[in-house]
Amino acid sequence: xxxxxxxxxxxxxxxxxxxxxxxxxxxxxxxxxxxxxxxxxxxxxxxxxxxxxxxxxxxxxxxxxxxxxxxxxxxxxxxxxxxxxxxxxxxxxxxxxxxxxxxxxxxxxxxxxxxxxxxxxxxxxxxxxxxxxxxxxxxxxxxxxxxxxxxxxxxxxxxxxxxxxxxxxxxxxxxxxxxxxxxxxxxxxxxxxxxxxxxxxxxxxxxxxxxxxxxxxxxxxxxxxxxxxxxxxxxxxxxxxxxxxxxxxxxxxxxxxxxxxxxxxxxxxxxxxxxxxxxxxxxxxxxxxxxxxxxxxxxxxxxxxxxxxxxxxxxxxxxxxxxxxxxxxxxxxxxxxxxxxxxxxxxxxxxxxxxxxxxxxxxxxxxxxxxxxxxxxxxxxxxxxxxxxxxxxxxxxxxxxxxxxxxxxxxxxxxxxxxxxxxxxxxxxxxxxxxxxxxxxxxxxxxxxxxxxxxxxx
Amino acid sequence: xxxxxxxxxxxxxxxxxxxxxxxxxxxxxxxxxxxxxxxxxxxxxxxxxxxxxxxxxxxxxxxxxxxxxxxxxxxxxxxxxxxxxxxxxxxxxxxxxxxxxxxxxxxxxxxxxxxxxxxxxxxxxxxxxxxxxxxxxxxxxxxxxxxxxxxxxxxxxxxxxxxxxxxxxxxxxxxxxxxxxxxxxxxxxxxxxxxxxxxxxxxxxxxxxxxxxxxxxxxxxxxxxxxxxxxxxxxxxxxxxxxxxxxxxxxxxxxxxxxxxxxxxxxxxxxxxxxxxxxxxxxxxxxxxxxxxxxxxxxxxxxxxxxxxxxxxxxxxxxxxxxxxxxxxxxxxxxxxxxxxxxxxxxxxxxxxxxxxxxxxxxxxxxxxxxxxxxxxxxxxxxxxxxxxxxxxxxxxxxxxxxxxxxxxxxxxxxxxxxxxxxxxxxxxxxxxxxxxxxxxxxxxxxxxxxxxxxxxxxxxxxxxxxxxxx
Numbered sequence: 001x002x003x004x005x006x007x008x009x010x011x012x013x014x015x016x017x018x019x020x021x022x023x024x025x026x027x028x029x030x031x032x033x034x035x036x037x038x039x040x041x042x043x044x045x046x047x048x049x050x051x052x053x054x055x056x057x058x059x060x061x062x063x064x065x066x067x068x069x070x071x072x073x074x075x076x077x078x079x080x081x082x083x084x085x086x087x088x089x090x091x092x093x094x095x096x097x098x099x100x101x102x103x104x105x106x107x108x109x110x111x112x113x114x115x116x117x118x119x120x121x122x123x124x125x126x127x128x129x130x131x132x133x134x135x136x137x138x139x140x141x142x143x144x145x146x147x148x149x150x151x152x153x154x155x156x157x158x159x160x161x162x163x164x165x166x167x168x169x170x171x172x173x174x175x176x177x178x179x180x181x182x183x184x185x186x187x188x189x190x191x192x193x194x195x196x197x198x199x200x201x202x203x204x205x206x207x208x209x210x211x212x213x214x215x216x217x218x219x220x221x222x223x224x225x226x227x228x229x230x231x232x233x234x235x236x237x238x239x240x241x242x243x244x245x246x247x248x249x250x251x252x253x254x255x256x257x258x259x260x261x262x263x264x265x266x267x268x269x270x271x272x273x274x275x276x277x278x279x280x281x282x283x284x285x286x287x288x289x290x291x292x293x294x295x296x297x298x299x300x301x302x303x304x305x306x307x308x309x310x311x312x313x314x315x316x317x318x319x320x321x322x323x324x325x326x327x328x329x330x331x332x333x334x335x336x337x338x339x340x341x342x343x344x345x346x347x348x349x350x351x352x353x354x355x356x357x358x359x360x361x362x363x364x365x366x367x368x369x370x371x372x373x374x375x376x377x378x379x380x381x382x383x384x385x386x387x388x389x390x391x392x393x394x395x396x397x398x399x400x401x402x403x404x405x406x407x408x409x410x411x412x413x414x415x416x417x418x419x420x421x422x423x424x425x426x427x428x429x430x431x432x433x434x435x436x437x438x439x440x441x442x443x444x445x446x447x448x449x450x451x452x453x454x455x456x457x458x
Numbered sequence: 459x460x461x462x463x464x465x466x467x468x469x470x471x472x473x474x475x476x477x478x479x480x481x482x483x484x485x486x487x488x489x490x491x492x493x494x495x496x497x498x499x500x501x502x503x504x505x506x507x508x509x510x511x512x513x514x515x516x517x518x519x520x521x522x523x524x525x526x527x528x529x530x531x532x533x534x535x536x537x538x539x540x541x542x543x544x545x546x547x548x549x550x551x552x553x554x555x556x557x558x559x560x561x562x563x564x565x566x567x568x569x570x571x572x573x574x575x576x577x578x579x580x581x582x583x584x585x586x587x588x589x590x591x592x593x594x595x596x597x598x599x600x601x602x603x604x605x606x607x608x609x610x611x612x613x614x615x616x617x618x619x620x621x622x623x624x625x626x627x628x629x630x631x632x633x634x635x636x637x638x639x640x641x642x643x644x645x646x647x648x649x650x651x652x653x654x655x656x657x658x659x660x661x662x663x664x665x666x667x668x669x670x671x672x673x674x675x676x677x678x679x680x681x682x683x684x685x686x687x688x689x690x691x692x693x694x695x696x697x698x699x700x701x702x703x704x705x706x707x708x709x710x711x712x713x714x715x716x717x718x719x720x721x722x723x724x725x726x727x728x729x730x731x732x733x734x735x736x737x738x739x740x741x742x743x744x745x746x747x748x749x750x751x752x753x754x755x756x757x758x759x760x761x762x763x764x765x766x767x768x769x770x771x772x773x774x775x776x777x778x779x780x781x782x783x784x785x786x787x788x789x790x791x792x793x794x795x796x797x798x799x800x801x802x803x804x805x806x807x808x809x810x811x812x813x814x815x816x817x818x819x820x821x822x823x824x825x826x827x828x829x830x831x832x833x834x835x836x837x838x839x840x841x842x843x844x845x846x847x848x849x850x851x852x853x854x855x856x857x858x859x860x861x862x863x864x865x866x867x868x869x870x871x872x873x874x875x876x877x878x879x880x881x882x883x884x885x886x887x888x889x890x891x892x893x894x895x896x897x898x899x900x901x902x903x904x905x906x907x908x909x910x911x912x913x914x915x916x917x918x919x920x921x922x923x924x925x926x927x928x929x
Contacts, residue, residue: 036793036844041491042532042596046572055504055550057531058486070485075498081482100786101795 025115044095061095092350092383117256151186182429190218191225206236207278227451235326250290269311285352285421323361331453336371345414349421386427406435476504487546490531499540508665516632529598535878541913569600586674588615606656608874613832624668630905659911661904675740680774681767683757691733692808707738708832715826722787792841800864801873804834821856835873882917
């Protein structure tokens with residue numbers, strides 16, 4: 001082994017019998033071109049939240065790609081540590097804009113998780129829960145509404161008071177207790193039930209757009225959906241809400257349930273094609289990022305490929321649509337004292353920023369509100385630790401990231417912390433509750449903040 | 459596999475979680491920024507102070523286990539690939555700025571601090587640390603010292619070696635030495651500080667560094683000049699220096715690079731240009747304006763096709779985009795990107811670029827060249843695919859011939875990336891047999907049992923020199 005020769009080759013390559021069936025699945029599912037494209041320059045390291053927290057190479061995108069490649073090359077078995085490491089990634093994709101070689105890291109991590117999921121890795125209770133939510137709830141509009149109604153009854157009937165008072169919540173893990181506290185009031189009345197399926201533009205119509213209402217958005221944040229439609233209308237857009245649309249499939253794709261995600265995508269592309277619209281608007285970065293990549297998700301599906309490409313090209317973030325194509329209404333903060341503007345800061349939704357490439361538009365819109373001072377938070381472009389269901393599956397790392405996030409948030413002295421995605425919204429609310437200076441900071445979706453500040457509704 | 463007693467001792471020194479020998483950690487420390495090199499270590503250790511480093515070395519020496527010390531592993535010469543196995547020592551936990559001395563204008567830091575974070579801190583104090591390798595957002599000061607990193611400001615401000623004035627380091631035996639100090643003059647014996655800078659982890663493990671700081675320039679101006687004639691660009695570089703102007707930045711891109719950058723960044727660059735020079739001057743406003751005007755005259759006299767001086771900060775940023783996009787644009791062309799750093803006297807830049815293009819044609823490989831024209835430090839960059847063994851072989855042949863050409867023109871095989879593993883077979887071409895013997899003697903004095911980063915710098919055999927036939 002002791003040679004100083006510059007042969008560029010893999011040395012010390014141990015022969016691992018690929019006895020582990022998961023190795024084979026990973027070799028099959030991982031895109032070897034993408035693995036090769038990583039030239040290991042390390043430029044992704046400073047962008048990665050888990051590397052920042054731990055300082056460990058294996059907790060970085062370069063490290064994780066090296067691990068995937070080692071499995072694909074037969075240097076390493078996909079042992080428990082490997083599986084844990086793949087799940088430790090937030091999937092925020094901040095590494096992608098930092099990558100000179102344009103490695104599709106997001107696709108690689110999903111391929112790895114998909115392969116791991118094929119091998120029955122969960123304990124019985126987790127398996128049961130995943131089945132209930134991924135197959136039983138998210139894809140089904142009716143059941144979501146039922147869930148919303150149940151949650152609403154729980155929250156409003158006095159049951160919540162009873163449960164909280166009884167100390168029963170102590171039986172649940174800490175992060176579930178915390179989440180229970182910050183969950184907004186759910187409703188079975190989604191945006192369609194409140195506004196109907198078509199909402200006209202105020203003034204001359206600039207374009208006809210379809211709202212992607214989302215599943216969690218429409219149950220827990222239906223008011224944001226309603227405000228999105230009304231704000232778009234004020235800005236000159238006619239809004240349609242196709243009722244046959246289903247869950248985007250993002251949570252499935254990020255958790256290795258790839259086939260399920262593809263099924264949902266096929267339904268959506270057909271539904272929106274039939275709606276005859278100019279844009280498909282998303283107000284949730286997490287959903288939007290998958291919608292905008294439906295072309296990749298269905299690229300092997302000869303029947304749907306073209307339709308998916310059309311769909312992906314139509315998807316746009318609500319702030320970007322407003323800022324770049326809309327008649328932006330005048331916004332004003334009414335609660336500001338004469339010489340003291342209200343301070344507002346913003347937490348990027350990672351997928352909105354890194355995948356949908358919308359980071360400037362929301363900031364520009366906030367800056368247009370009269371009597372408001374926009375203050376940039378340090379590391380606003382860094383993940384808050386929510387990351388889909390990451391805060392549920394990896395509570396420890398998520399908590400650590402959130403604590404650092406809130407240090408930066410508190411330092412801005414802002415009265416409002418705005419964001420653009422339901423997951424981030426919940427996480428930031430949790431952050432304000434746990435680490436915030438009490439009562440000082442209100443957490444809101446950008447759309448709600450803006451809509452409530454339209455100076456004069458025409 | 460490491461001895462069990464040894465691993466127990468190592469864990470005792472740094473704590474359970476700061477020594478790892480699981481497969482995940484080994485794989486993640488088996489490579490660096492150099493393409494197509496991988497070799498697994500036997501363990502990974504994260505010390506937190508000099509004392510721990512010394513204790514670790516005593517134990518490793520007792521068991522004759524090699525050690526590769528590293529920062530972020532972003533070097534491009536295979537310098538931190540553990541080709542002989544052993545222990546990889548990651549310095550990330552030793553990342554404190556220990557002191558900024560405003561009276562002496564020095565900073566004392568631990569090696570694991572990220573270069574850009576250090577620079578940001580120094581600039582917030584109204585001071586300036588000029589070495590700016592392109593990897594500065596990820597590289598560490600310790601890594602910069604080990605490789606003697608350069609950067610864009612090298613021409614006017616020098617490189618890492620010009621700013622390191624004192625070091626603390628741990629020898630292979632575990633003994634600690636201190637060299638230099640907060641001293642601008644110090645001739646007490648051999649200059650061990652400068653010897654350790656650029657020693658690539660083969661002589662000692664750097665645990666603390668005292669760095670010289672300078673006052674920052676007050677203003678800066680940026681301009682771009684484009685040439686249809688490569689020699690016109692090259693003569694411009696020489697004429698600027700002849701006019702006794704040392705620009706802060708004097709960067710170069712050749713035609714293949716211009717085309718790739720334009721495809722990528724859609725800047726509307728003229729694709730028939732043979733060269734673009736990006737020039738910046740900094741200093742007092744009046745002097746800067748005078749220099750830029752003079753440089754503009756020189757560019758025009760040397761028949762530049764187009765000269766553009768930035769009118770604002772935004773405009774300057776736009777001009778900088780082309781050069782800044784070069785690496786990214788090239789990296790996206792093909793899966794594997796090999797970036798070298800052959801360097802020639804600046805008067806030979808045009809000859810060197812033409813030779814590189816000739817060699818690329820001869821071996822039928824794509825090589826684009828950009829780099830630091832002011833100091834003759836070029837980055838011929840080959841884009842290829844690691845899986846195409848035939849092509850990779852031709853790329854290697856081409857680079858051998860490029861190294862040969864650089865030496866023939868009075869240059870060197872590496873200007874700022876280091877020798878490491880990749881250039882070791884060519885070192886003798888540059889420094890000769892006697893040079894190698896002297897260097898081996900130095901290595902012997904510091905590390906008699908060859909435990910520090912073995913396999914680097916000195917090759918088992920020197921590559922046979924290729925015979926160059928001129929076409």
